[in-house]
Amino acid sequence: MKRRPLPVFFGLLVLAVCSCAHAQVVIIANSSVSASSISKTELRDIFTGASTSLSNGKQVTPVLLRQGGVQDEFLSLYIGKTDSGFRAGWRSILFSGQGAMPKTLDSEAAVVEYVSHTAGAIGYIGRAAPHEGVKILVVR
């Protein structure tokens, strides 16, 4: 009986490592977005302003989170830029007249609220954040 804590400990450690390796950011979309998955390339193109449509031709509208852990992880996982580089890219688009800055919201709850009520909206939140009323897109 005294030997059980060690395997349990290692089991918990393995679980913890696995959960850390698994992304803590999920992509959410309004129910009007027919796709159930999105490629990393599409995700990068949408959130850097290079494209406004998914591969199925449907227009989507990105929404951003303000600075924070979820924002940093999203940028690291799917955009490959720091927050300053990400903003510089959008500033190039905005101040050259080639597009508008995406809406930026203060909290994950606000992102969920906006995405759930805005046709075509797509955003990102932490995996643990409540997300009633939106669909989750699998990143492939």
Add this chain to the structure above:
Amino acid sequence: MRDDARDKERDVKRLPIAAAALLALLFPGADCSWGQSMDDLNLQVHGYATQGFIYSTNNNWNTTNSTDGSAAWMEAVVNVTAQPQPKLSIGVQARYFLLGTYGNQIKLDFAQGDYKVNEYFGFRVGKVKTPAGLLNETQDIDPAQLWILLPQSIYSVAGRDSNLAHLGGVVYGTLALGKSLGKVEYRAFGGERVIDTADGGLVRFTDQGFQMPTGLSGPVYGGRLDWKTPLSGLMVGASEESDNPSGNVTRGTFQGTVSGDPFSTSHVFARYERDKLMVAGEYRRGTTNDIIQLTGLPPVYAYIDQRSFYGMASYKISEKLSGGLYYSSSLDRKAAYTSARYQKDWALTGRYDFNPFLYAKFEEHFVDGTETGYSITDNAGGLKPNSRMTLLKIGVSF
């Protein structure tokens, strides 16, 4: 005249303080977050302001007293964009700009309506930025750039106002060629180009005693193609532009007109970005044959065959610090054999982002030749063949 210029410089140094105060008044409580948003029209207000300093050896640069050190270099930009529908956006951008004795007024960068039908086709009309060359549309966006000065061989700050935008429209779209061929982005434009009477691009006339009291204007058209290759991060492109400006000219008591062949400009460029590294290069050739006809005098012909290129590289050293280097070269094959015929420039730069809204830049230039940015008017003692420039800039954006 030089003391008057200095007095004017001192007077206008107060203006950026006024510009900053104006911004604060317009946007009270602005917390340097991502602009202010009004939900009904998705109305957003963004902007930025910069303050620069320049010191140069041997030659004064672009109407500044840079050989004594000059802080007469500032700008403030306000952008208001509404997006009432996902496909429709309306934007206005105004800029206050001062460089030496040039500018010191608020001008319209662009004012346009943009409708994107789908990924394949969209259009914008109004006063719109001109998609010619790799960096023309973004050359004035200081917070988005690593560099204080883009390669002046192609993106001269003195001629920026005139080259940046035109009155008319742009059509644009993206065509996917498949996974193995990448994508092609196209942009075609047309309308009217207006060149201000004080534009730096007219220095080649003013240095010979000609004045364009009402500036120049005329039709402009062209297009740009960008191929986003299957190699991730690599883009290759080209653009072509034809301008045909004309206008009135004076020289002393004589009056007349300036006209001639269209100014044709061809660009070829490439950029590669991967992780923290960016490498880019561009070649431009601009040619024209201008004719200046003053009443009662034989015509004066001004031929230009300017060939320019640059190669640049930048690296993100850390989250807050970036550095870069470029070599820029320009040669007017039709010009007389003086230092004004060519310009070669090695530039070394660094940028530090204190936070997402505040940044500072340092840049050193080693310049051989005086083709761009150096005028006899600003250098009464004559132009020296080379100079070194030290530039500093601080900027804030929201």
